[in-house]
Amino acid sequence: MSKFYLTTTLPYVNADPHVGFALEIIQADVIARYYRSQGYEVFFNFGTDEHGQKIYEKAIDANMDPQAYTDMWAKKFDKLKDTLNLTYNNFIRTTDEHHVVAAQEFWKICEKNGDIYKKNYKIKYCVGCELEKTDSELVEGKCPIHPNMELEIREEENYFFRFSKYQDRLLALYTARPDFVIPESRFHEIKKFVETGLEDFSISRLASKMPWGVPVPGDLTQVMYVWFDALVNYISAIGWPDDLPKFNSFWPVVQFAGKDNLRQQSAMWQAMLMSASLEPSKQIVIHGFITSGGKKMSKSLGNVINPFEMVEKYGTEALRYFLTREVTPFEDGDFTEERFKEAYNSGLANGLGNLTSRILKMSESYFEKSPVLDFLDEKRDMPPGYDKLIRNYEFKATMDYIWEVIAEVDVEIQEKKPFLVFKTDPEMARKMVEELLKHLISIAKMLTPFMPETSENILEAIKANKMPAPLFLRKE
Numbered sequence: 001m002s003k004f005y006l007t008t009t010l011p012y013v014n015a016d017p018h019v020g021f022a023l024e025i026i027q028a029d030v031i032a033r034y035y036r037s038q039g040y041e042v043f044f045n046f047g048t049d050e051h052g053q054k055i056y057e058k059a060i061d062a063n064m065d066p067q068a069y070t071d072m073w074a075k076k077f078d079k080l081k082d083t084l085n086l087t088y089n090n091f092i093r094t095t096d097e098h099h100v101v102a103a104q105e106f107w108k109i110c111e112k113n114g115d116i117y118k119k120n121y122k123i124k125y126c127v128g129c130e131l132e133k134t135d136s137e138l139v140e141g142k143c144p145i146h147p148n149m150e151l152e153i154r155e156e157e158n159y160f161f162r163f164s165k166y167q168d169r170l171l172a173l174y175t176a177r178p179d180f181v182i183p184e185s186r187f188h189e190i191k192k193f194v195e196t197g198l199e200d201f202s203i204s205r206l207a208s209k210m211p212w213g214v215p216v217p218g219d220l221t222q223v224m225y226v227w228f229d230a231l232v233n234y235i236s237a238i239g240w241p242d243d244l245p246k247f248n249s250f251w252p253v254v255q256f257a258g259k260d261n262l263r264q265q266s267a268m269w270q271a272m273l274m275s276a277s278l279e280p281s282k283q284i285v286i287h288g289f290i291t292s293g294g295k296k297m298s299k300s301l302g303n304v305i306n307p308f309e310m311v312e313k314y315g316t317e318a319l320r321y322f323l324t325r326e327v328t329p330f331e332d333g334d335f336t337e338e339r340f341k342e343a344y345n346s347g348l349a350n351g352l353g354n355l356t357s358r359i360l361k362m363s364e365s366y367f368e369k370s371p372v373l374d375f376l377d378e379k380r381d382m383p384p385g386y387d388k389l390i391r392n393y394e395f396k397a398t399m400d401y402i403w404e405v406i407a408e409v410d411v412e413i414q415e416k417k418p419f420l421v422f423k424t425d426p427e428m429a430r431k432m433v434e435e436l437l438k439h440l441i442s443i444a445k446m447l448t449p450f451m452p453e454t455s456e457n458i459l460e461a462i463k464a465n466k467m468p469a470p471l472f473l474r475k476e
Contacts, residue, residue, distance in 0.1 A: 004035045005250040005282075007045035007234055009257045009265070011092065013073030018297065019202050019305040019335055020290040023323045026193065027287065027395060029086045030324060033449035036087075036391050043250050045237045047072045047092035049193045052226030053205075056212035066212045067439050070095055083308055085316050085452060092237045093213075094230050102236035103229045106276055111217075115162040115275040121202065122155040129260070130226050132202065144258055150163045159204040159222060166271035167198045173270065173280055181266050182332040182393055186259065186286040190266045201268065203228040231269045235278065252282040259286050285393050288332035305335050317451045318344050318472070325399035341475050348472040351403065352443075355410055356458055359436045360467040362418060366430050372437045377418055382466040386446055387406045395450075402446050409439045435464060 008028050011021050012385060025046060032044040040051065049239055050070040059069035074093055092099060102334040110116050120274070123132040128146030132154075138144070143151060150365060174191050175179060181187035204222040205213060213223030239246035257265045266284045273280055292303035310319050318340075326343045327333030363370065381387075413436065422429035444458040461468040 001039065001041045003043070003250050004032075004040040004254075005043045005045070005238060005252070006254040006256065007030055007237065009255070009261055010047050010049035010092070010230055011077060012052070012054060013048045013050055013070050013077065014054050016221065017077055017307060018290075019307050019310065019319075019323070019466070020297070022080070022084060022307040022319065023290055024256050024287055025080065025086060025088075025334075026084060026320055026323050026391070027285070027329065028083070029088070029391070030395060030449045031254070031393070032087055033452065037448065043090065043238060044088040045090045045092060045234070046086070046088040047090070047233060047237070048077050049226070049230045049233075050074070050093055050095045051213045051224075051229055053127055053210050053212075055129075056131065056210055057338045057411075059212070061278065065093065080307070080392075083311050083316065084320065087128070087218075088382070090237050092233050094233060095400065098242075099236045100235055102230045102240060103214045103224060105241050106232045106235075106272075107224065108217050108277040109277070110111050110161065113277070114157055114273055115165065115473065116203065118157060118159050120155070120157045121160075122153065123202070125152045127152060131264075134199075137378055156206055156209075158202045158206070158225075159216065159219075160200045161203045161228070161272065161275070163200050163268065163271055166274055167194055169195050169274055170198075170267060170270060177280075179283065181262075181278075181284045181286065185371070186262055186266075186330070189420055190262055191453045193263060194267055198267075201225075202218075228272070231264065231272060234269075234281070252279050254283045254285065255281055256285050256287070258355060259360070261289055262286055287329060290327065290335050291332055292334065293336050294334060302468060305337075310337075310340070314344060315472075317454045318348060320451055321348060321399075324395040325403070327396065329393055329395045343473065345474050349470075349474040351406055353471040355406055355413075356461070356471055357415060357441065357467060359433065359440050360461055360465075361407075362422075362429075362433045363437055363462075363465055364467050366422065366426070366433055367465060370437070370443065370462055371430070371434045372462065375438055376441055376459065377462060380442075381447075382446060390449070398446075399450060402443060402450075405439070405443055409436060409443070412436070412439075 003088065006028055008025050009275045013015065029046065032042050036042050048070070056066055057069065059066040062069060078091055081088065107116065124147065125132050126143040126146055129143060131152065171194055181190055184418055203225040204216050205225060207221055209222050211223060214229045216222040216224060234255065235251065237245065238250045255265055270280050291297065292305060295303060296303045307319060318420060322340055322343055325347065362366065386398060386401055405409045416432055418432040421432065440458065441462060444455045449456040457468060459469060
């Protein structure tokens with residue numbers, strides 16, 4: 001059986017899960033479900049990033065031990081599995097003992113290969129990004145991603161990774177793999193970043209100042225920089241370094257990440273893999289941010305969208321629908337409850353829900369049992385257009401493709417009017433409805449990776465030949 005490995009980034013456990021991360025993990029879940037349907041054994045990794053200064057400070061502010069603090073938050077993030085109907089089969093925490101040992105082993109290999117050294121340095125540091133910033137990256141002296149946070153000036157002796165050594169090898173990787181980063185615009189962005197020259201980056205912190213991290217092997221005065229530690233989860237999750245048969249059977253990985261993770265995922269991490277003599281990742285899929293009313297979400301503006309609250313109000317399937325059809329997969333997308341409700345009513349209640357009810361009502365009236373049971377059980381390939389779109393992570397375009405089919409079937413009912421034909425030619429009307437049921441089966445099967453519960457409800461209703469309760473009640 002062919003194997004497929006994919007992972008999201010690991011969110012920091014310093015705030016409630018937000019709808020922007022729900023976008024990333026739902027995208028990954030769609031791909032995981034699709035490849036399983038194609039006969040692949042899928043390893044789908046998710047988890048929590050639990051070290052670093054931001055989390056340490058939050059724990060202290062909450063008067064909690066950092067481990068107890070991260071235990072509490074990890075449970076909240078793992079709740080996304082049920083809330084969003086996710087199928088990840090691994091939940092890794094960077095405080096897991098196996099991961100800590102793997103991160104230390106990874107460090108030793110990079111050090112042995114001459115890529116880790118110690119030096120004094122002075123930098124401008126953004127705690128929000130957990131990254132040092134060069135003057136060229138700043139806007140009016142501020143980090144553009146966290147403009148409300150003051151940059152810290154740091155001066156201390158830390159370990160560094162020889163990032164600069166890997167400029168040519170990274171550029172060679174990008175040339176050899178023209179689809180390594182999706183979309184193309186982000187690929188151009190990272191190429192430009194690497195072409196302008198790379199600076200070695202700090203990979204440790206003084207334990208006396210910030211003790212919450214993986215201890216540096218052989219030097220207990222230092223802990224690993226959070227990014228160095230966290231990125232190793234992509235290999236520790238599938239058994240590296242102690243279960244190499246498992247690791248080799250799944251690696252390399254498809255990584256889903258936000259645009260603020262572009263540098264870390266597609267350059268820093270790839271250089272680290274090269275240092276450890278491991279194969280680069282398979283592909284990096286970069287999505288944009290979710291804005292609200294055209295503005296970046298923030299607690300101070302009161303426009304943060306909580307996925308748990310949206311699911312409680314509208315249901316899991318509605319949120320999965322909105323984030324895969326109404327948000328472009330690679331650019332920023334806007335999310336307001338007003339826009340959500342409008343999409344829900346037009347696409348789900350009036351669109352898919354109404355079509356399903358119309359066809360099932362006729363089928364229940366014209367047949368004692370479903371006339372398409374054989375067709376229902378037959379395994380058929382998806383349309384080529386559908387397959388191509390979903391394999392290229394074109395989530396919105398794939399959903400639009402499905403809704404075009406829904407619209408075409410709706411038009412067919414309007415034009416052929418089987419409910420009127422039945423009055424004069426029942427046999428002809430039954431044939432027409434049988435064809436409509438086959439179309440509905442195709443729609444439901446195409447929907448499976450995106451809206452699995454809805455797909456199952458439609459297929460079960462067809463099998464039972466019974467008009468279901470409305471799939472989606474209109475929201476006023």
